[in-house]
Amino acid sequence: MKIDLNLTSAFVLRKRINALSGEIRGKIVCSQLVVEAEEVESVKEKFVTGDLDSDMELYFKLLDANAALSNEIEFYNVSGKSIMNKIQRLHDKEATIQCAIRSLGVNPIRKERNPVTGVWEARKLEKLSNANYEQRLKELAQEKVRLEDELSKVNSSTNFTFDLEDDIYHRIYG
Numbered sequence: 001m002k003i004d005l006n007l008t009s010a011f012v013l014r015k016r017i018n019a020l021s022g023e024i025r026g027k028i029v030c031s032q033l034v035v036e037a038e039e040v041e042s043v044k045e046k047f048v049t050g051d052l053d054s055d056m057e058l059y060f061k062l063l064d065a066n067a068a069l070s071n072e073i074e075f076y077n078v079s080g081k082s083i084m085n086k087i088q089r090l091h092d093k094e095a096t097i098q099c100a101i102r103s104l105g106v107n108p109i110r111k112e113r114n115p116v117t118g119v120w121e122a123r124k125l126e127k128l129s130n131a132n133y134e135q136r137l138k139e140l141a142q143e144k145v146r147l148e149d150e151l152s153k154v155n156s157s158t159n160f161t162f163d164l165e166d167d168i169y170h171r172i173y174g
């Protein structure tokens with residue numbers, strides 16, 4: 001079945017495919033596959049399709065669909081990746097500035113005991129910078145909001161058609 005997606009809906013579909021394949025894989029690997037004759041039907045009921053072989057085939061189809069969808073997303077998401085890289089650099093800058101703010105915020109007076117006299121003495125420490133890093137954080141936050149909005153527009157306006165098997169489509173969308 002051919003479905004029309006934008007990048008936003010493609011990310012959601014991929015998440016749903018991953019969730020379904022994870023559920024099926026979990027049932028396959030965690031189920032006892034050799035059971036007493038009277039337990040066969042109750043064990044089969046635990047599988048998504050009601051059958052081990054069918055679950056295995058569906059699982060393989062889901063893995064293939066995930067790979068194909070991921071390839072499509074990668075192909076169409078070139079400009080989105082560039083924006084995401086810029087957002088990540090902003091996160092790195094914010095983290096570094098926040099560390100500097102904490103370090104620069106320490107008390108500039110240090111009290112130490114003089115080893116010769118035993119008297120407590122105060123020493124004034126000098127900050128290495130008086131830059132307004134709080135303002136820089138605000139500017140970075142504004143830039144991040146702008147980039148996130150740009151990314152949202154790119155993701156919602158980048159459209160493509162994807163061929164998804166009918167049984168997977170119906171299991172995900174009903």
